[in-house]
């Protein structure tokens with residue numbers, strides 16, 4: 289498949305069209321004196337065909353192409369690192385226009401390919417076990433920077449124009465750096481763009497937003513974006529969750545679970561995923577497992593057990609395989625699917641906080657890939 293030449297660096301004054309809603313794109317064209325329906329054509333070139341060079345947008349009049357090139361770019365983030373793991377997991381370190389860096393990870397599996405997307409530079413939540421929380425600089429990503437991660441991955445995977453099925457990039461998880469519900473508007477706009485049927489067209493059923501539990505925005509997430517919800521629970525008692533996920537002091541477990549029960553569109557076919565990072569002798573007892581089952585009663589749920597990925601200086605260790613197995617059995621016996629998330633791409637992710645796979649599939653007991661020095 290032909291790949292696009294790299295996009296020109298956005299020259300001063302030239303606005304990047306990636307990340308604009310259909311309405312905003314129409315408004316930009318109107319400002320050039322063009323009829324609104326041209327937005328439809330432009331959208332197709334940008335999001336269905338992945339074309340970044342206006343000159344190649346052959347359904348547009350030559351004069352319009354020139355005018356567009358004068359005022360706009362169809363940009364891409366710059367990949368400062370592009371690493372592929374022995375297991376096929378691929379990580380891009382992306383440098384943004386202001387020099388900040390974020391991560392995007394592609395996880396290929398047999399029946400899907402998942403892109404783990406960041407929503408912020410850094411994170412304000414300071415979860416005790418998460419490496420990103422130790423980063424001090426934080427800012428929200430723009431809708432363009434969020435969509436840009438998908439665009440860059442599609443370039444790299446050679447997936448233009450948008451294939452109907454058997455895609456290498458079929459699923460998206462908002463589980464990279466940042467708290468997506470603290471950047472709700474940009475995340476919502478970006479997801480609307482990637483879900484649009486005349487563009488990238490990834491169904492909301494194949495998108496999962498993971499939150500540490502920003503309770504007041506959970507309802508809006510379901511009502512306005514309609515994606516799957518994942519909750520970073522990690523503890524079953526407020527005293528412990530206050531330490532692991534300090535946001536819990538603001539929105540304790542009972543409130544969080546009440547918001548989950550009320551999540552729009554929730555049913556047995558569309559369950560909430562509860563993420564539970566397995567920390568040795570901290571949250572991994574059989575009593576914890578039983579309490580988890582009790583808390584989740586009545587919520588269509590699955591539980592994702594995540595082996596803790598230690599980072600240098602981390603205050604915790606990962607639970608033993610036998611402990612994770614036992615914990616999973618208790619959750620399973622209560623009727624909840626409890627896949628253990630297989631660590632992926634450890635060799636390329638060794639320096640990063642999101643040392644985990646976004647895979648949602650059951651692979652109980654699978655051996656983690658041997659890490660190699662980064």
Ligand code: SAH
Nearest residue numbers: 418463464466467498499500520563596597
């Ligand atoms: N802020 C959002 C999304 C980003 S974190 C959230 O909290 O859900 C995505 C997931 O990775 C969360 O479940 C988070 O708790 C988990 N995670 C972070 N650091 C981890 C580590 N070192 N090992 C295992 N899981 C981790």
